Amino acid sequence: MQKVFLLFSFLIVSLTNAQIQDPLLAIDAEAQTKWVDSIYNSMTIEEKIGQLFVVDVFSSKGQPEENRILKLINENHIGGVIFSKGGPIRQAKMNNNFQKASKIPVMVSMDAEWGLAMRLENTFAYPWNMTLGAIENNKLIEEVGYRIGLHAKRLGVHINFAPVSDINTNPKNPIIGSRSFGEDKENVTEKAIAFMKGMQSAGVLANAKHFPGHGDTDKDSHKTLPTINFDEARIDSVELYPYKKLFTEGLSSVMVAHLNVPALESRNNYPSSISEKIVTDLLQKKLGFTGLIFTDALSMKGASNFSEPGDIDLAAFLAGNDVLLISKDIPKACIKLKDAYHQNVITEDRLAHSVKKILKAKYKVGLNHYTPVDTTNLREDLNTIYDTLLYEKVMENAITIVKNENSLLPLSNLEKRKIAYVGLGDDSGESFVNTLQLYAKVDTISTERLDKMKDKLKDYNTVIIGFHRSNDSPWKDYQFTEQELVWLYELSREKDVILDLFVNPYALLYLTSTTNLNTVVVSYQNSDIAQEKSAEIIFGAIGAKGKLPVTANKDFPVNTCIATNPLSRLKYDIPESVGMNSKKLSxxxxxxxxxxxxxxxxxxxxxxxxxxxxxxxxxxxxxxxxxxxxxxxxxxxxxxxxxxxxxxxxxxxxxxxxxxxxxxxxxxxxxxxxxxxxxxxxxxxxxxxxxxxxxxxxxxxxxxxxxxxxxxxxxxxxxxxxxxxxxxxxxxxxxxxxxxxxxxxxxxxxxxxxxxxxxxxxxxxxxxxxxxxxxxxxxxxxxxxxxxxxxxxxxxxxxxxxxxxxxxxxxxxxxxxxxxxxxxxxxxxxxxxxxxxxxxxxxxxxxxxxxxxxxxxxxxxxxxxxxxxxxxxxxxxxxxxxxxxxxxxxxxxxxxxxxxxxxxxxxxxxxxxxxxxxxxxxxxxxxxxxxxxxxxxxxxxxxxxxxxxxxxxxxxxxxxxxxxxxxxxx
Missing domain, CATH: 3.40.710.10 (DD-peptidase/beta-lactamase superfamily)
Known part of the structure; x- marks a missing residue:
């Protein structure tokens, strides 16, 4: 009886973790199967092996780069490309040429976590995941995923390596950080599901990464092999939590990271990306994932330091991965896999398992009826008013007040206030200041010396300190300098200070005391829109709604949220935000x-x-x-x-x-x-x-x-x-x-x-x-x-x-x-x-x-x-x-x-x-x-x-x- 109960329990667990339906299945499943089988049966062994590889492409490198890829298409029959740096027009033209040259349409992918602008110039950038993690309304996250999906599809991209589903519990993580939705596993999971649903509803395959979880490391797998040093129970309850939920919601694909996970792989310093125990036993068998499995880039040090080119590709495929991403040497890797096939190390069933999944994915994204990318109005289509409008909604909902002593915000009694702005950091706060000045007289005060600054501020009773760092990427430095910390402490001792951070909230970890700060606002990013919306929150044109997605200080734990009500002051936005037509108004x-x-x-x-x-x-x-x-x-x-x-x-x-x-x-x-x-x-x-x-x-x-x-x-x-x-x-x-x-x-x-x-x-x-x-x-x-x-x-x-x-x-x-x-x-x-x-x-x-x-x-x-x-x-x-x-x-x-x-x-x-x-x-x-x-x-x-x-x-x-x-x- 006990054995029956244990078996029943195992089946329940397996069914709970497994995907309910094959995420690569198209609506016309019978036609899809027919197409996949016909293509597979017509392929040579070289063509089948070629389908496993996705090659990195830089449209910015021009014709020599295009020639390199065309050679790989013709000689190695590669199944996909991942575009990186360049411009949308160049990429679209190059993509069309690749598709024209390929016998089997190429599946195009990108790393566009916050939009195509992560890789391409002249395209739209949405806020980073940490910013999205502060939003309570998950419908907005779904909208962001949908818009990014539409952009990708318009450019001829079929799979986007997003959302990042890592739970960033380590503030010192050098590579995830702002790319994560935060440290709360429930919040991260909800956001990842919403993003995935939005993007996949636009017809682009989502990809959750970095399995089994890259959030609690202090090393960058691009440079070395990070270690996840937790027991299996902790990994199952935290790191794997989002994946299990995503699988039941129809996630199309997963990217396996290059991590050393001793609790899951007993071999010392053995990358998770080439571990059969992790890729096959855990991901596919135990968790029941049936979608596409990608390795992280095999050129990264976390993988490439482990073995020679070609060997790592074979190991990754034998571990259970379907797609080998950015191999260092595709011709050599193809030879290795072909030899393994002829030596029966790779069976026909094993090869068919992955190649047919890849073909199913290609059918699902419409490559059975491929049409070239139309470059007419392409830039305009990738940068619409509706994207700007959504970005503004996102920032309105994300900006977070974590301290508001005596309800200083929103600022009222303007007749009693003399307000100064002091800028810290090394980036511009111009949009912030300009918007503040729409509401009241706000004087910009600057000087090189603290004593002079204090003297200049003596007649002011309210000081807004904006901390501005580069918004170029989530990897940019976000910390205060020692001098800036001294200034912050000194100024906050004497004035009503509103500290507004246009950076990663982890910057607050470096404050040894927040006692004298009256108000602390986390605006997450230094974009113009973030600056404008933050100023509107300070003056009560809009209310603050955001919730802190990570622990930013002992005084500001995860989920800290101080909401404010608007004061019915004018705000500033684009015409479409209130049902007006920009073109007509122009x-x-x-x-x-x-x-x-x-x-x-x-x-x-x-x-x-x-x-x-x-x-x-x-x-x-x-x-x-x-x-x-x-x-x-x-x-x-x-x-x-x-x-x-x-x-x-x-x-x-x-x-x-x-x-x-x-x-x-x-x-x-x-x-x-x-x-x-x-x-x-x-x-x-x-x-x-x-x-x-x-x-x-x-x-x-x-x-x-x-x-x-x-x-x-x-x-x-x-x-x-x-x-x-x-x-x-x-x-x-x-x-x-x-x-x-x-x-x-x-x-x-x-x-x-x-x-x-x-x-x-x-x-x-x-x-x-x-x-x-x-x-x-x-x-x-x-x-x-x-x-x-x-x-x-x-x-x-x-x-x-x-x-x-x-x-x-x-x-x-x-x-x-x-x-x-x-x-x-x-x-x-x-x-x-x-x-x-x-x-x-x-x-x-x-x-x-x-x-x-x-x-x-x-x-x-x-x-x-x-x-x-x-x-x-x-x-x-x-x-x-x-x-x-x-x-x-x-x-x-x-x-x-x-x-x-x-x-x-x-x-x-x-x-x-x-x-x-x-x-x-x-x-x-x-x-x-x-x-x-x-x-x-x-x-x-x-x-x-x-x-x-x-x-x-x-x-x-x-x-x-x-x-x-x-x-x-x-």
């Missing part, structure tokens, strides 16, 4: 370039965001037609009347929300000095809807000019003097008391005879006066403290020369009617200039990115960056067309589409729920809640003269808006 480029070419404006900034994601943010042209200073995204423009919705309106909205006033409040109740005037009973709603019968504007400056129409000395000085402190240009200062005269002119101005819609600036003079009176502070100070600082709108301000050099400010006009010089750094609007640059109607300078933050706040019902600025009810109250029934399109402060939907101030293609404003200098900001779109256009069309109406007459701003809506692909 038509905006042509319009912008036409604007510059036809001198509609010297330069422009254009931004498009959708679903909280900036998908287009470009600058074109120059500051002036002299073409000396190109426009860049950080340059600031005079946004003219956008000031109304960027400065005055949010202050009024807040006062209404707080109950200080209502839309029905009369002007005399806001400004008692208006009692008894013709404006006393005008309601706030009518002022902000432009239905209050106010004059459009008053040219205040004209009465300050002398008979020659030049600034009168009664009102102006060329330098500041007592009583003359209002600077209206570089060398022109107005008497301060004239501001009172301006307000008196507004108070006394007549009303229009008929009530209806008439756009007017005068109401915003009154709004500014009321806001400043209510708070007892200037409007420019108020909007900074109430909104801009906490929004991270660092480039939005009045009087930009107080913060920025002229080189960062776009000029607006050569003024030959008032100031008689170039208006550069001073507000273009004359009335706002005479208010010391701070008008309720004009005066704000900003760039497209900052304005997008404010418009996104409105779009998100008053919420941004973790701060509730307005309630949804307030947004709804102000984004409402109260007079639409009278065909007046205006909301409360906001401009809105025409009620009948025709094009005028918009393209006519936006919903009635949308809102925004335009500005005299050639600016435009629009938000659409229905489609979640923000669109910003900035220009200085008024340069050199405001008489230039070409931007307006050509409907440039609304034409671009129409393209945006045509690009929607939902």
């Amino acid at each position: 038509e905006i480029d042509a319009i912008a370039e036409n604007v510059i070419a036809r001198k509609m404006a010297p330069g422009v900034q254009i931004l498009v965001a959708r679903k909280g994601t900036v998908i287009y943010n470009k600058s074109f042209g120059y500051h002036t037609y002299e073409k000396k200073v190109p426009v860049i995204n950080s340059d600031v423009y005079d946004v003219a009347s956008l000031t109304k919705i960027l400065a005055s309106l949010p202050e009024i909205m807040k006062l209404v929300e707080n109950g200080n006033i209502t839309l029905e409040t009369k002007l005399q109740d806001m400004l008692p000095e208006l009692k008894g005037t013709n404006k006393a009973s005008i309601k706030l709603l009518d002022v902000l809807s432009h239905t209050a019968r106010l004059q459009p504007w008053i040219p205040f400056y004209i009465s300050t000019l002398n008979g020659e129409k030049k600034p009168d000395t009664l009102y102006y000085r060329t330098r500041p003097e007592v009583g003359f402190s209002v600077q209206v240009s570089d060398s022109l200062y107005m008497r301060k008391d004239y501001i009172d005269s301006m307000y008196q002119q507004v108070f006394k101005s007549p009303l229009l005879a008929k009530k209806g819609y008439k756009y007017s600036d005068l109401g915003y003079f009154l709004m500014k006066k009321y806001i400043e009176k209510h708070y007892g502070q200037r409007l420019d100070t108020l909007v900074q403290n109430h909104f801009y600082k906490s929004l991270g709108a660092n480039y939005t301000l009045y009087n930009p020369l107080q913060r920025f050099p002229k080189a960062s400010i776009v000029p607006t006009e050569n003024d030959m009617y008032f100031r008689y010089n170039e208006v550069h750094g001073f507000v273009h609007d004359m009335g706002a200039a005479m208010l010391n640059g701070v008008g309720g109607h004009a005066g704000i300078f900003s760039n497209a990115n900052d304005i997008a933050k404010i418009m996104q706040t409105y779009l998100q019902n008053g919420y941004y960056g973790g701060v509730r600025y307005f309630t949804p009810e307030t947004i709804k109250k102000f984004n409402h067309c109260y007079y639409c029934s009278k065909q007046i399109r205006r909301g409360v402060g906001f401009d809105k589409p025409e009620p009948d939907g025709h094009a005028s101030n918009t393209c006519g293609c936006v919903p009635l729920s949308s809102f925004g404003h335009s500005g005299f200098t050639g600016t435009y900001a629009w938000a659409d809640p229905d489609n979640e779109i923000v669109y910003i256009f900035l220009s200085n069309r008024t340069y050199p003269t405001q008489e230039n109406q070409k931007l307006i007459s050509n409907n440039i701003r609304t034409n671009i808006q129409e393209i945006i809506y045509e690009a929607i692909e939902d």
